[in-house]
Amino acid sequence: MSVSVRIPTILRTYTGGSAEVSGEGATLRDVLAKLDSDYPGIGARILDESGKIRRFVNVYVGEEDVRFTEGLDTPAPEGTQISIIPAVAGG
Numbered sequence: 001m002s003v004s005v006r007i008p009t010i011l012r013t014y015t016g017g018s019a020e021v022s023g024e025g026a027t028l029r030d031v032l033a034k035l036d037s038d039y040p041g042i043g044a045r046i047l048d049e050s051g052k053i054r055r056f057v058n059v060y061v062g063e064e065d066v067r068f069t070e071g072l073d074t075p076a077p078e079g080t081q082i083s084i085i086p087a088v089a090g091g
Contacts, residue, residue: 002022002023002024002078002079003022003023003024003025003031003076003077003078003079003080003081003082004020004021004022004023004079004080004081004082005020005021005022005023005031005035005081005082005083005084006019006020006081006082006083006084007019007020007021007084008084008085008086010086011042011045011046011084011086014039014040014041014042014045015039015042021035021038021039023035023076023082025076026075026076027072027073027074027075027076028059028061028066028071028072028073028074028076028082029072029073030076031076031082032046032047032072045057046059046084051072052071052072053066053067053071053072056086056087057084057085057086057087058084058085058086058087059082059083059084059085060082060083060085061074061075061076061080061082062080062081
């Protein structure tokens with residue numbers, strides 16, 4: 001299934017500057033695996049060594065924060081937009 005993936009500025013070096021790329025997969029896990037296959041190295045910036053979403057990275061499938069749904073097993077229906085948003089700290 002084809003989805004669109006919004007790429008934050010800090011990760012666009014992996015996508016050749018593209019702010020949005022196409023992805024494929026039935027679940028978020030599948031989409032991220034394909035994304036890392038198409039853009040080597042980007043997966044390590046989103047997932048930690050144990051394969052979980054990094055603490056300071058937020059991922060949305062549609063309008064839903066995947067931390068409050070099924071995590072990496074969240075379905076990624078055709079046409080859905082996935083947003084990868086790094087947390088920003090300030091003070």
